[in-house]
Amino acid sequence: MPPLSLKGRALRLLSGREYSRAELEKRLQSYEEEPGSLALALDDLQSKGFISEQRVLESVVHRRASKLGASRIRQELHSKGLAPEAVAQAVDQLRATELERAKEVWRKKFAEPALDPAGRAKQMRFLAARGFGGDTIRRVVAGDDD
Incomplete structure (x- = not known):
């Protein structure tokens, strides 16, 4: 079986999930045999709407x-x-929608407010690790519903 072309490899990757052009370039760079052939293959796929x-x-x-x-x-x-x-x-x-999403993530993990400062700190760290903003975290952990 002959090795896959750059376009074939790109299509195989794209069949699993969406990839940006930069991601495909990074993943397929090691398979490029002629300089510029990867860019041409990706240009073609992008023009056809695959990327x-x-x-x-x-x-x-x-x-x-x-x-x-x-x-x-x-x-x-x-x-x-x-x-x-x-x-x-x-x-x-x-x-x-940040506040609503943070409340839902918090509710799935903890379900009820912490009773002590250590518990509140743990809940705040949990939300911070997931990328929620400080103001949103304080409102969720404090139980502000407004």
């Missing part, structure tokens, strides 16, 4: 929003090499 930065953005937001805060999702989107303007816009939309 879409918008779909990658939507996919990450959809998969991760129920578990993570806006800052953690922003970090993940930046690591995928997406356009900073698109990332900023997605993060702004996420911030609108």
Whole structure:
């Protein structure tokens, strides 16, 4: 069986999940035999709609929003090499629902408010590790419902 072409390898990766162009370049760089052939293959796939930065953005937001805060999702989107303007816009939309999402993550893990400062600190660290903002964390742990 002959080895897969760069385009074939890219399509195999894309069949599993959405990848940004930068991610595909990083993963397929070691298979490039002629300089510039990877860029040509990715250009072709992008022109045919197989690579879409918008779909990658939507996919990450959809998969991760129920578990993570806006800052953690922003970090993940930046690591995928997406356009900073698109990332900023997605993060702004996420911030609108940050409090509700944080409450749900907190409720799944803890269910009831901590009775002592050590317990509150543990709950705050838990939410902070998931990328929720400080103000949101304080409101959730304090039990503010307004």
